[in-house]
Amino acid sequence: MINKAINIPALLKIGNGKIFKIGKYLFDRKFINVALFFSEGIEPLIADKLYGGFKEFGIEIVHKANISDINIENVVHTAFKIPPATNVLLGIGGGKALDYSKYCAHVLKLPFISVPTSVSNDGFCSPNTSLFVSGKRKSVKSTIPYGVVADLDIINSAPEVSLYSGIGDTISKVTSLWDWKQAFLKKNENHSDFSALISHNSLEILYCNSHKEDIKTNEFQFKMVNSLILSGVAMEIAGSSRPASGSEHLISHALDDISTTPHMHGLQVGVATYLCSLLQNNKPDFVRDFLINIGFIDFVSKNPIDKKEFIEALKLAPEMKTNYYTILSEKDSLDRGLKILDTDEILKQVIR
């Protein structure tokens, strides 16, 4: 791989009470005119603190929107309605507002600050956005955020499901890194050892002590944010999503396409990671124990993934990306996967 410029977030704040301080962070960087994008329902939860900080530092809101529709055409359309005086775009929410405003900023070549209110996946600090393109959810190349401000008070009040989803998105490094290395060995695909190391370390941060951790604590959630940021940076270094997305993500993408009610991204990814680790014969005991100890398996088993849909997704998954080697590209993987689904006691709890 040829050396290239790597972007990293220039502004990075993780801690309690950070929403109020956003006004100061913007003022310090001379970002006085701000365009705001909220996920639905978020603005009332944080308005007092956010606008209190804006008032203190003279920050002007030149555009404001609540985001529910993430069709790429709408995003581009909005981008050109944003006043020319805008210095920075701020996305505040769990997912959609961040994807929307990140892509708007990318189109306009303006800085984007990501303010995640939950940590259900690594999108809040990745160089990609997840948008609807011709009716299907697709990952679209974008720019890594200029800044990330993660207020742990807000993240702590997010529903439990988003935390388990974040955990599932993190464990996927086990199988995505294996797929990437094999794609390099078998198909001569570009591979960055440094990116792979960062991605590997993003998981290490989370799983040490996971057997005795309460996921509701500040300490754990700090590690979650930290881990998912490193995952985004690993993708920036690689110039692709390879360090964080392999066979397990293909299954999740297929589920998104065919399920009547898809589960949250990281829940699907976490379950698929365990299956793919068995197919790869790559640390399945570690993946299983991690997911059991942290409460992920118990959580998903309360609202399991439909088995018929999962089987359909397993069949479709290798076609989700062209020229993308993963363990699912191997001819016998489907038959082996179907047998595992019928026999593995853990998978029988979460896929029924």
Ligand SMILES: [Zn+2]
């Ligand atoms: Zn993911």
